[in-house]
Structure formats: C-alpha cells, structure tokens
Amino acid sequence: MNAACRCERPINQVLVSCPECGSLLDVAYDWGADAPRDWRVFEARSATRGPRRAAGTPASPSALDFSGVWRFRNLLPFYEHEAQIVTLGEGRTNLQRADQLAKVLGFSPEHAGLYLQYEGFNPSGSFKDNGMAAGFTHARIVNAQRVACASTGNTSAALAVYAALTGMKCFVFIGDGKIAYGKLSQALEYGAITLQVAGDFDACLARVRHIAEKMPEVGVYLMNSVNPFRLEGQKSIMFRVLEGLDWNVPDWIVVPGGNLGNCSAFAKAFLELKQLGLISKIPRLAVIQAQGARTLDRVYNDLALRWIAPHPAPHADVLSGTWDQAAIDHEYARMDRDHERAHTVATAIEINRPVNLPKALRALHAMNGVVRSVSDDQIVEHKALVGRFGFGCEPASGASVAGAKLLLDQGIIKKDETVVCILTGHLLKDPDVTVAYHTGLNMKAAGVDLGAAKPTGRISNPPIKVADELDAILHAMGYHTPTR
Numbered sequence: 511m512n513a514a515c516r517c518e519r520p521i522n523q524v525l526v527s528c529p530e531c532g533s534l535l536d537v538a539y540d541w542g543a544d545a546p547r548d549w550r551v552f553e554a555r556s557a558t559r560g561p562r563r564a565a566g567t568p569a570s571p572s573a574l575d576f577s578g579v580w581r582f583r584n585l586l587p588f589y590e591h592e593a594q595i596v597t598l599g600e601g602r603t604n605l606q607r608a609d610q611l612a613k614v615l616g617f618s619p620e621h622a623g624l625y626l627q628y629e630g631f632n633p634s635g636s637f638k639d640n641g642m643a644a645g646f647t648h649a650r651i652v653n654a655q656r657v658a659c660a661s662t663g664n665t666s667a668a669l670a671v672y673a674a675l676t677g678m679k680c681f682v683f684i685g686d687g688k689i690a691y692g693k694l695s696q697a698l699e700y701g702a703i704t705l706q707v708a709g710d711f712d713a714c715l716a717r718v719r720h721i722a723e724k725m726p727e728v729g730v731y732l733m734n735s736v737n738p739f740r741l742e743g744q745k746s747i748m749f750r751v752l753e754g755l756d757w758n759v760p761d762w763i764v765v766p767g768g769n770l771g772n773c774s775a776f777a778k779a780f781l782e783l784k785q786l787g788l789i790s791k792i793p794r795l796a797v798i799q800a801q802g803a804r805t806l807d808r809v810y811n812d813l814a815l816r817w818i819a820p821h822p823a824p825h826a827d828v829l830s831g832t833w834d835q836a837a838i839d840h841e842y843a844r845m846d847r848d849h850e851r852a853h854t855v856a857t858a859i860e861i862n863r864p865v866n867l868p869k870a871l872r873a874l875h876a877m878n879g880v881v882r883s884v885s886d887d888q889i890v891e892h893k894a895l896v897g898r899f900g901f902g903c904e905p906a907s908g909a910s911v912a913g914a915k916l917l918l919d920q921g922i923i924k925k926d927e928t929v930v931c932i933l934t935g936h937l938l939k940d941p942d943v944t945v946a947y948h949t950g951l952n953m954k955a956a957g958v959d960l961g962a963a964k965p966t967g968r969i970s971n972p973p974i975k976v977a978d979e980l981d982a983i984l985h986a987m988g989y990h991t992p993t994r
C-alpha cells in the first residue's frame with residue numbers, strides 16, 4: 511500500500527507488516543483472463559446441493575458454495591487449491607430493507623431506502639467470521655499450528671470457533687474487564703487459551719503483535735485485522751450487499767469503526783470490482799465512531815489528514831499511496847501525554863490506536879467518505895430502535911444507525927438515497943447493555959452511567975412486576991375483566 515515502497519512478497523510467507531518499510535500489507539492479484547466479469551457465476555452457486563464437510567477436512571463444493579464468503583471465491587483467489595479453503599458456513603447473512611426504522615429516522619417513505627446488512631447471522635454472531643474463514647485458509651496454506659489475536663471480544667470468539675474446528679491451538683489476549691460476556695463465554699467454551707492482560711485492547715495488540723512478529727520461535731500466526739488475508743474475507747460483506755440489491759450499487763455504506771479493518775476491506779472490494787468492470791460506480795462511505803473512541807474522527811476531521819494518491823478515485827492505483835505517519839504518531843503521543851483513553855459503552859470499538867488507520871484514510875479517499883462520532887446515549891437509543899423493529903444488534907452496530915441518523919440530520923445523507931448500515935454483531939453478544947437500557951439496573955456492570963436506577967431510554971421496555979394473582983396478571987397484560 512505504501513507507494514514509496516511497493517515491495518512484493520510471495521503469498522506463502524507469514525508477515526504482519528512489510529519487512530522493508532513496516533507498513534500494512536495488501537493481498538494483490540494479477541487479475542487474469544479467468545477473472546470474473548459477470549455476476550452470474552456467483553448466482554449459479556446458490557443452488558449447489560449435497561453434504562457439507564466440516565472445516566477441518568477439505569471442504570466439499572457444496573460447502574464452498576454455501577458459504578457467503580467462498581461463493582465469491584474468484585474475487586479473493588489467493589489460495590492455490592480449493593482443498594485449502596476453510597469454511598463453516600459463514601456469511602449466510604441478510605440484507606434487509608428496514609422501512610419502519612427508515613420512517614422513524616426521517617428517510618423519505620417513497621424513495622430509495624434504508625437497508626440493514628445483518629452480520630449477526632454469522633456462526634459466531636459477528637462479521638469477524640468472514641475474515642476468519644479467509645485468515646484460517648491462509649493459516650492452513652502456511653501450515654500454522656497456533657493462532658492468536660488481541661480482541662475486544664468478537665475477534666476472539668470467531669478465532670476460537672475456527673481454531674476449534676481446524677484443530678489449531680488458540681490464544682486470545684483480552685483487556686482487563688473490557689469484554690462483553692456473550693463474547694467471553696464463546697472464547698472459553700470453544701477452548702481458547704484466554705489471557706486477561708492487565709491493560710486495554712491497544713496494550714494487548716502490541717503484546718501479541720510483538721510475539722507474532724519478533725519471536726518466530728513461539729510460532730504464533732496473528733489473526734488481527736493487520737492480517738491482510740482476513741480483510742480479503744471481509745470484502746465479501748460488500749459482495750453480499752450488492753447481491754441483495756440485485757447487483758445495484760447503493761449511495762452509502764455506513765459502518766462502525768474500531769480497528770478500521772472493515773471499512774478498509776470494503777474500499778478494496780469496491781476498487782477491485784470497479785477494476786473488473788463488475789460495478790460502474792463506488793458508493794460513499796461513512797465511518798462511525800463512538801465519541802469516547804474517536805481517533806479516526808480526530809485525525810480525519812480535526813487534523814485533516816488525508817490519503818495521498820497519484821490518482822483520484824476510483825482509479826485502481828489509489829490502493830498505493832502515502833500518508834503522514836509522523837502526524838499520526840504525534841497525535842498518539844499527545845493522547846498518551848493527556849492520558850486520553852478510549853471509553854465507550856460500545857466496548858467492541860473501544861480502541862485508541864486503530865491499526866488500520868492508514869488503510870481507513872485510503873478507504874475514505876477511494877469512497878469519498880466521511881467520519882462522524884456519536885455519543886453512548888445515541889448508540890444505545892439506536893440499538894434499541896433496531897431491536898424494536900425486529901432485528902437486534904450489539905452496541906457497536908447501533909453506532910452505524912445512529913451515524914446514519916446524524917448524517918441525515920446534517921443533510922449529508924439525502925432522504926431519498928439508498929443507505930446500507932452494517933450491523934456488525936448480534937444482540938446477544940452484550941446482554942448487559944441491553945438489560946441496563948431497559949431496566950436502568952446494572953449500570954456499573956454495563957460500564958455506562960446513564961444517571962439513574964430507573965429506565966431512562968426513550969423506548970425502554972422494563973419488565974412489569976406483578977403478584978402471583980390472576981386478576982393482577984390480566985391487568986398487567988392490559989386485559990380488563992368485563993364487569994359482570
């Protein structure tokens with residue numbers, strides 16, 4: 511990605527960063543004559559029948575076609591043989607039009623539409639499975655035996671699932687008290703060796719990265735989103751969005767930003783699709799952060815840092831460019847000096863130093879993007895709204911809907927545009943926050959102080975206490991016994 515370096519390495523080398531310049535890596539393809547130029551090749555696969563073999567063994571064709579990642583395998587062809595591919599049926603997710611929610615947010619009832627891309631349908635309940643399927647495929651190619659990640663929760667849950675299925679030894683590094691229980695329970699249940707490090711996510715990532723990069727004798731394959739193969743898998747979220755829109759390109763993609771892997775993957779997907787002639791325009795990108803963890807917002811909006819590319823988007827060459835790393839380092843030093851630490855109810859995105867920040871700048875360049883941050887109150891309110899209309903997501907995902915509302919109010923998103931909000935994780939990932947919102951209880955446990963021990967949310971739905979008496983129960987149900 512660094513235009514000043516442009517060094518290339520073979521696919522079977524295990525690297526976390528460029529050995530020449532230290533920057534992030536991309537998977538680059540020579541799109542040959544057999545590259546897909548038509549969406550029909552993918553459509554045909556949805557009909558494949560037959561038994562699906564588990565991930566530990568070579569996947570059967572029906573298993574590859576069943577996967578929402580590998581159904582699009584010609585668009586991430588870094589493997590040599592299909593037998594190397596790891597899958598457990600990830601990416602069977604849904605793009606659903608959300609008219610009731612759109613109405614409440616203020617979208618035009620007649621035109622275009624608001625859509626929710628629900629990644630909570632994945633095997634481990636978050637979008638991370640898309641990336642793990644690709645990351646584990648590469649891990650298998652290089653014969654890795656041990657995998658590791660630092661995580662705010664979802665990466666560790668996904669890592670643990672795939673490690674259990676492929677029989678790899680699995681280490682997860684989690685920060686002290688910064689993980690939602692739904693996610694922690696997954697890592698424990700799937701047998702991950704879970705290290706609760708006395709530090710935050712950034713500290714965990716620095717440690718595990720050091721071990722993976724500088725201590726080859728430990729033999730750990732790193733599965734955080736600095737791993738470029740993971741991002742290849744996450745491109746498929748956008749392929750499925752297009753599939754759900756009959757291969758039409760929406761006006762906006764709205765996504766929460768934490769470590770900034772997803773938005774980076776999305777931009778790469780669109781640039782490649784444009785290059786292959788599969789789409790004719792690229793949607794705009796909105797990255798939404800929590801106000802308590804707004805590093806990209808500050809760097810992009812307050813400090814006006816930009817991706818510097820030789821061409822305007824959507825030229826495929828914008829994938830390599832340069833950026834002002836010194837300014838980023840300067841900002842990180844200031845944050846340290848001011849003891850500024852990320853804090854948000856959306857623990858998934860409670861990150862100070864997003865590792866993919868340069869790639870996110872590139873994504874904003876490629877997709878004519880904007881960055882906004884939203885408050886914890888807005889996050890939980892919009893999360894509840896998503897739930898009220900029958901979906902349900904975790905707090906970080908609520909940020910994307912809160913961000914869409916903010917951009918609509920600011921007139922940046924137009925009422926009649928087609929907007930896709932990515933719901934990155936399932937409602938059940940973080941029940942504490944949900945219960946706290948609806949009851950006003952457990953505020954401390956949920957890591958947020960909304961002010962009182964009674965429900966304060968606009969659509970809080972607390973349980974009704976009732977005596978064990980028929981009349982009282984009927985009354986609480988809203989049924990009034992007719993007078994005899």
Ligand code: F0G
Binds near residue numbers: 770906
């Ligand atoms: N939404 C959810 C539910 C997440 O778990 C994450 C990241 C994000 C959004 C942000 O995505 O990092 O690609 O910008 N969770 C990571 C983890 C950091 O460790 O599970 P991003």
